[in-house]
Structure formats: C-alpha cells, structure tokens
Amino acid sequence: KIGQLLSTRRDLIPSDVADQLALLRDRVAPFDGAAAQLLVERALGEPIATLYRRFEQEPLASASIAQVHAAELPDGREVVVKVLRPGIGERIAQDVALLRALARLAQRHLADADRIQPLEVVAEIESTLRNELDLQREGANASLLRRNFADSPDLYVPEIVWSHSRESVLTMERVRGIPSDDVAALDAAGIDRPKLAAKGVRLFYTQVFRDNFFHADAHAGNIWVDADRRDEPRFIALDFGIMGALPVKDQYYLAENFAAMFARDYRRIAELHIQAQWMPATVRVDELEAAVRSVCEPYFTRPLSEIMLGEVVVKLFKLAHRYQLTIQPQLLLLQKTLLNIEGVGRLLDPKLDIFAVAKPVLDDILRERYSVATLTSELRKRLPEIIAQAPEFPRLVHDYFAQATRGDQSLVMRSPDLQRLAEITQRGQRRTVFAVMGAGALVCAALLAALGSPGPQWLGTPASAWLAFAFAVAGFFVALKR
Secondary structure (H helix, E strand, O other), X not given: OHHHHHOOOOOOOOHHHHHHHHOOOOOOOOOOHHHHHHHHHHHHOOOHHHHOOEEOOOOOEEOOOEXXXXXXXXXXXXXXXXXXXXXXXXXXXXXXXXXXXXXXXXXXXXXOHHHHOHHHHHHHHHXXXXXXXXXXXXXXXXXXXXXXXXXXXXXXXXOEOHHHOOOOEEEEEOOOOEEOOOHHHHHHOOOOHHHHHHHHHHHHHHHHHHHOOEEOOOOOOOEEEXXXXXXXXXXXXXXXXXXXXXXHHHHHHHHHHHHHHHHOOHHHHHHHHHHOOOOOOOOOHHHHHHHHHHHHHHHHOOOHHHOOHHHHHXXXXXXXXXXXXOOOHHHHHHHHHHHHHHHHHHHHOOOOOHHHHHHXXXXXXXXXXXXXXXXXXXXXXXXXXXXXXXOHHHHHHHHHHHHHHOOOOOOOOOOHHHHHHHOOOHHHHHHHHHHHHHHHHHHHHHHHHHHOOOOOEEOOEEHHHHHHHHHHHHHHHHHHHO
C-alpha cells in the first residue's frame, strides 16, 4: 500500500521506479471468514442472521486493508460487505512510525531535503491511509459521486446501504461487470470500445472541472464496464477510498493550462505556471516559454491520436522540479489519475484522439462556469457574507480619510489589502481611495445581482444581472485606472 501511494509522487522518485510501484496490487491472503462475520456483528450490534438473509464467509476479494464478502439483505437485495482487517490500524501505525524514523534521517542527511520534505511525505501517506481506514468516509465519497452522476449514461456508482455501514464495515449494492483492461472479454460481450474510451476521457474532465471531485484510484481493478450495455456502454466505479479535489485556484490554473495546451500557446502556459506559483516568480517568462516549448513541441507535432496529455503534464511538472519547486500532492494525484484514464482509453481504442474528445468538454464546462448566470448565482450565495461585512465598509473609509487628513503615512487600517496599497507614497493613498470606490461598485453589483427580480430578459439573461455586471466592470476599471 505504501508503495502504491509513493508511485503517485513522481516528483520525488524516478519514473521507472514509480511505474513499477504502480503495478503493486492489493492481492493478499484473506483472513478467516468467521472472524469477518464476528467483526460485522460487533460493528453493527446485531447477529449476522438478523442483519443479512445470507452472508458468505468465503470472501470475494481480499486487499491489504479490507476484504469483501457477498451477502443478501432481508429484503432480497444483493450486496457486498467490506470489512477492515483485524488489527490493521495498529499495523499501519507501526509501519508509519518506521517510515517517520527514516524520514528524520533523510531530513538530517539529504542535501535536497528542504525540497523533498520527507517528513511531509510521510504525513501525507499517513493521512491517506488513515482515510482508507474509515469506511464511513469511503461510503460518503461513493454517495457524492453517485449523486454527481445520477442517471448518467456514462458512469454507474453502486448505492451505499447506510443502515448496515459503520467506520469498520461498509455495505453497498452488488454490481457485476468486466474489468476495463480485459479487452478480450469486452469484445466477446460486444462492447463498443471506441465509444467507451471517449466516455472515459470525458468522465475525467467532468469530474475534475465540473464537480471538482474525482476518483483518484482509477486502475482497471476499480473501474469496470457494464456488460449489459453494448451500444451505449458505461463504466462502473468501485473502491472510493482515495478521491481527489483541488483548491479553486489550482483548478482554475489547471483548466487554463489545458486550454493553452489545446491552443499550443506556450507563452500562456509559462505565464500560468508562474501565476499559479508552480514556478518561482524570479523565472523569466521568455526563458520558461522556451523550456515549455521544448517539452510540448515534440508531442504536438505527432498525430493527435498519439498524444497523451498525461505525459505532457508529467513533463511540465518535472520542469517545475528542475526549478526546485515542489508540486502540491493533490496535483500529483490528479496527474496519476490522468495517466491511468488515458492509459485505459488508449488500451480500449488505440486510435483515440484525446484532444478531440477533451477540448469540447473543457470548453463547455469553462463557458458554463464563467457565465453571467453562474457568477450571479455565486453572488447570491455570498450575499449573507457581504451583508454581514457591509457595516464595516463606511468605518474603513472614514478611518482612511481621517488618517490621510492627519498626514498619517502608516495608515493602520484593518484591511491588509488596503494597507499594502497605501504603505509607500501619496500616490498609493490616492489609489487606495479609488480602490475603495471600486470595491463599493462591486458591492453594489453583488446586491443588484442577488436582490434583482427576474425583470426583462436581454439575450436570455435577466436585465438585473446585466446591470450588476456593468457595475462590476465599472468598479474594476475605476480601481485599476487610478
């Protein structure tokens, strides 16, 4: 398990080592079925005969942290029951303690320790394993993913049976399918593999950029194919212990990076890497642009059906590594997932044009995310926060003018942003005044958008939303100009 997790940190270990660690599978000897039954009864507080009409002591599968048993609920529904291994928490604690001791040695003796951050890497592994020990958390992950793809023709997520689930036991709907890498079985079932491959790529971008919640352990053992849907195939997701999400800032910069890659805009990619702080601010943009071109151009001169975006992202992250900058773990988790998804996609359809499939999906998601209607909706959500802070606004303005009139250059105000704008020169003070005016216009925009009635429609959008947008633009340009 630790080897699997380390395989995601390609910024720390060579690619060939990471590839070999990624091949590790959770195939281990099962523990006694009678012991599993006892653990279920202890966790759920009732006899197994009361909880299930049938509970098979022979496990369906056995992994390093838990094993799975087939069962049937009293109402006849087929389910599987995932049970944590006895004593697994103590075993993991011992292993992590050993890793931490090794990390302390590395911290003291490795010349590159400040960048590699061995203690932080161990803390990351420990956090991931601790999350996998909480099966109720895994159930919550599955429920959210199921809700995100309710009635989807592309992905099915089994239902969690919460009445029969606890921290150490998880009961979910039993599903059947074909592992996504079993090409022979898929062909025998008559599955349309090219259509399935394209759906896999679309699902990845939808999870990351629409929902910001993606399955981060998407190897073939966890991603099956519904064998009953030949012409309109769909995936079945399993094992939700490792899910990914990105900070809003990283999600934005990643989406913009993909859009720039689709357009082969190397300058934009370089600028985004610096803005996102994936590269040091001291790096010259033209130098970085040349480095990015050297990474991307060999890929983008190939036929589109041969380009793997995941490989390009890996190379770009290695470029950041060359500049001694450590990429955040959640981005590396996404990188590993992208490699898995594209690998499965190419296995299903060697001629898959990932660009042609991914670009329209990303364009549609970004268009929807940054539309006037979406921005208006977000402003409505934030209205209580804006109203709560509104009483402070006149006092901030009064404090500023009172101190400026006294000639107080320190401008000790409660807003750190305004302090930074006004801390050097009188010109900075004038800019602050107009920034305050601009902020006022933005607040007006928020209130108009949130309180405006539907009113007349212009281009399919309420007039109040357009008026709010005009106020926001005016406020921005007033602040910027001055």
